[in-house]
Amino acid sequence: MFENHLIARWYNGYLKEIDGFSAPKKLLFLDKQIEIASKNTLAVVNGYEALNMFFYGENGLGKSSLVKYLIDKFSPKGLRCIEYLEEDVYSIYELFDFIKKSEYKFFIYFDDLAFEDNDKEFRKFKSIIEGLLEEKPKNCIFLVTSNKKHLIKQKVLTLDSDIFEKEEENEKLSLFSRFGLSIGFYPLEISNFLEIVKFYLSEFNVKINFDIKQEAKNFALSYGIYSGRVAKQFALLKFIEQFSVP
Numbered sequence: 001m002f003e004n005h006l007i008a009r010w011y012n013g014y015l016k017e018i019d020g021f022s023a024p025k026k027l028l029f030l031d032k033q034i035e036i037a038s039k040n041t042l043a044v045v046n047g048y049e050a051l052n053m054f055f056y057g058e059n060g061l062g063k064s065s066l067v068k069y070l071i072d073k074f075s076p077k078g079l080r081c082i083e084y085l086e087e088d089v090y091s092i093y094e095l096f097d098f099i100k101k102s103e104y105k106f107f108i109y110f111d112d113l114a115f116e117d118n119d120k121e122f123r124k125f126k127s128i129i130e131g132l133l134e135e136k137p138k139n140c141i142f143l144v145t146s147n148k149k150h151l152i153k154q155k156v157l158t159l160d161s162d163i164f165e166k167e168e169e170n171e172k173l174s175l176f177s178r179f180g181l182s183i184g185f186y187p188l189e190i191s192n193f194l195e196i197v198k199f200y201l202s203e204f205n206v207k208i209n210f211d212i213k214q215e216a217k218n219f220a221l222s223y224g225i226y227s228g229r230v231a232k233q234f235a236l237l238k239f240i241e242q243f244s245v246p
Helices: 029-044 063-077 090-100 120-129 165-177 190-203 210-221 228-241
Strands: 007-011 014-017 053-056 079-083 105-109 140-146 181-184
Touching: 007 120, 014 165, 029 053, 029 063, 029 079, 029 181, 029 210, 053 228, 063 079, 063 105, 063 140, 063 210, 090 105, 090 120, 090 165, 090 181
Parallel strands: 007 079, 053 140, 053 181, 079 105, 105 140
Antiparallel strands: 007 014
16 A cells, blocks of 8 residues: 555545645745654654654644655655544554554654543543553654644633642643644744745746735735745735636
């Protein structure tokens, strides 16, 4: 399977290869995130102990793009990715059995993860990250992305909060602490946003006959964020606007 596919999906106890994988050509203004995540991934593919990774930040800021970048960059060294979609998180031990026998190194990838308050799956997930007697295989790490820094909503504690409330909140924080490497993704400065806009306008061969700064800013305001995704969407819109409808 992994000879011809870089990624697969685990669902209902089965692995299914995924076609159509493509990595970004370039990641702008993510230098720090790329550097530390690349070093940790290098440890994985070289057979060293590495840290589970947690990427957090709002939508469109480059979390999944960095995941794809890492898969592509380190695939020649044997890195592969398994996207975990199974509802029963404990089925991961069946997946472990497969991974242990494989010559490849793996990201076990959970995308856009979050839990509701009092969600039973929260405790299950926390236990598989680190905590049970059976360890995950040496040739894999968990890679989780989320729109939230804390995967489950926290309460504001006061001096009057009872001990049970405090213990509950500490348990929620303990999941975050089980990711040895947590990397934040943040909205862009306007100047950096405009640079990414210009990069994509060039990629799409858009004729510049408009005020880039003003139109791009207005477009971003409708989404409420300066991000790489919004920059690309704006450039693609300007490309499409060049079409002549018969």
